[in-house]
Amino acid sequence: MVEEKKNIPKVRFREFAGDDANAWELRKLGEVVEMFNGDRGVNYPKNSDLISQGVPFINAGDLQNGQVNLESCKKISKEKFNQLSGAKIRRGDILYCLRGTIGKNAMVEFDGGTVASSLVDIRPKNIDGMYLFIILNSNIEYRQRLLNDEGAAQPNLSVKNLSKFYIPVPRTKEQHKISALFKSCNELITLHQRELDNYKTLKKTMLSKMFPKNDEKYPEIRFTGFADAWELRKLGEVADIVGGGTPKTNISEYWNGDIDWYSPIEIGEQIYVCTSQKKITKLGLSNSSAKLLPIGTILFTSRAGIGNTAILAREGATNQGFQSIIPNKNMLSSYFIYSRSRELKRYGEKNGAGSTFIEVSGKQMAKCPMYFPKLDEQQKIGTFFKHLDSLITLHQRELESLKTLKKNLLQQMFV
DSSP states (O other): OOOOOEEOOSSOOGGGTTOGGGOEEEEEHHHHEEEEEOOOSTTSOOGGGEESSSEEEEOGGGEETTEEOTTTSEEEOHHHHHHOOSOOOOTTOEEEEOBSSTTOEEEOOSSOOEEOTTEEEEEESSSOHHHHHHHTTSHHHHHHHHHHOOOSSSOBOOHHHHTTOEEEEOOHHHHHHHHHHHHHHHHHHHHHHHHHHHHHHHHHHHHHHSSOOTTOSSOSSOOTTOOSOOEEEEHHHHEEEEEOOOOOTTOGGGEEEEEEEEOGGGOSSOSEEOOOSEEEOHHHHHTSSOOOBOTTOEEEBOBSSTTOEEEESSOEEEOTTBEEEEEOTTTOOHHHHHTTHHHHHHHHHHHOBOSSSOBOOHHHHHTOEEEEOOHHHHHHHHHHHHHHHHHHHHHHHHHHHHHHHHHHHHHHHOO
16 A cells, blocks of 8 residues: 655645645545446447437537536436436536546536446545546646556546545645635636637628628628728739749858748748748848848748738748738738738639649739728728737737646646
8 A cells, every 4th residue: 555645735825835734645536535437237328218308418528628518418318317327417526537538527517417438427525626626637637547547449447446546635725725726717718718719700700791702892891981892903913922032051151141031831820920930141132032021011821831821020031932912002901911811822722733732823823813992991901800810819828828827836736
């Protein structure tokens, strides 16, 4: 038998710090919870027992982001449920996956239901339920799960071995404090995720309504004061399409200069780019087919992964993996055309050519037909989407910061 150990976390609430008497004690999971399997006998639900509305019959796939998806889960009748001798779910239980994606879990926020044979229902007994849920999503659970995986064809963990997992258990008051902290953190993460999803949905909706569909000359939604029909023009009539180039790599004087020189791999989800991994000199620029591109240029990747776009925030150049769009300032707004990246991508993919890899030429990009309003309406639309993108970026950053904070807390509190 493993000798009982005492643990003191690296990060702790001040009122509990510096007191060895309040050290966290190691307990086996089975000592502080009850566990209930799904019924695996003759009464186990068959496909013919499933109904559209009824008692939840929960499988591993229904555990999503720490919650049970009651919309997706299968249902059985009350009569079938009463025949089962296995788990009878209560609010506050934790459902834990034993086969396949072992360790996947969810906190139950409802009463009633049962689990499939791949899950076990864990009912906290002598431990705060939220605190236990935190433990089961920390490295403490992960390390022991790896050591106890009994599967060959697929990962598998028995209830017997799960019950032997050692978990740190502080006094009840400290458990409650930790639970409240992580509950607040989870609520903030959920809030920012919801806000992020809402803004992304709004953007998707507005992109479909603020630009004309197919051969229509009027968008469904417009700003007040604009009523003129949009004009069909080729992209090359309102912008210059400029390819890139690469200075000779064996001439050192061409490299490590002060001119940003972008490759397609650097164009991801960011809107603006202002620094590159590699830089070239003026001599390197003049001895290649690359051109110095002005601020506001739309970098458009034109090979293989066609259609990634970004706005150039300071002068720079690109390699030959781009067909960059330099707007005519009197005819085209940078953010307006950036907001139509999906249309540009579809056109590039449809009109690209090549056998080894697909590539769209500058000449072909210049022929891209699009409907354009007058410049002042373009600028209004561009400003609207710029503001919307800023909100999306803000919530994305807040969400990432909160997730990082939670991860760090888990690492420091539960070694």
